[in-house]
Amino acid sequence: MKECPFCQIVAGKAPARKVYEDEHTTAFLDLYPISRGHCLVITKKHIPWFTDIEPGSGLGGPFLKTVYGVARKIKNALNCKYVTLLMRGTRVPHLHMLLIPSIEGEENLLDKTLGYHHFCQTRLKPQFTEAELDAVAEKIRNAPV
Numbered sequence: 838m839k840e841c842p843f844c845q846i847v848a849g850k851a852p853a854r855k856v857y858e859d860e861h862t863t864a865f866l867d868l869y870p871i872s873r874g875h876c877l878v879i880t881k882k883h884i885p886w887f888t889d890i891e892p893g894s895g896l897g898g899p900f901l902k903t904v905y906g907v908a909r910k911i912k913n914a915l916n917c918k919y920v921t922l923l924m925r926g927t928r929v930p931h932l933h934m935l936l937i938p939s940i941e942g943e944e945n946l947l948d949k950t951l952g953y954h955h956f957c958q959t960r961l962k963p964q965f966t967e968a969e970l971d972a973v974a975e976k977i978r979n980a981p982v
């Protein structure tokens with residue numbers, strides 16, 4: 838099996854333009870940026886998904902602290918309007934958060950994509966009944982952490 842590319846970066850076996858690093862996390866420019874300053878924050882430990890962080894492991898807090906800190910660094914360095922956080926991980930199943938700055942006057946493909954998402958939410962929204970919405974809220978509220 839091919840080695841995880843993010844684990845290779847952590848191990849120093851693959852190059853990365855690192856912007857931050859501490860005991861639990863590292864952040865670097867995305868190899869395929871969709872805007873200037875597009876960064877990834879990862880855990881140094883290989884954890885496939887955000888929901889795989891074990892409660893009480895002590896990793897969730899440091900991960901989100903780094904996400905917050907790097908987002909602030911990006912905002913201050915590039916004087917951007919805002920930084921979008923996005924987490925999915927289907928291409929590289931090693932926990933990572935995408936931090937995508939939106940800079941005035943610069944094209945940002947994510948903004949265009951999310952504009953379409955907003956259109957779909959407001960104009961083509963799925964039709965759930967009030968009872969269905971109540972049921973799903975109740976189901977999530979009562980689910981274990």
Ligand SMILES: [Zn+2]
Nearest residue numbers: 841844883931
């Ligand atoms: Zn990995």
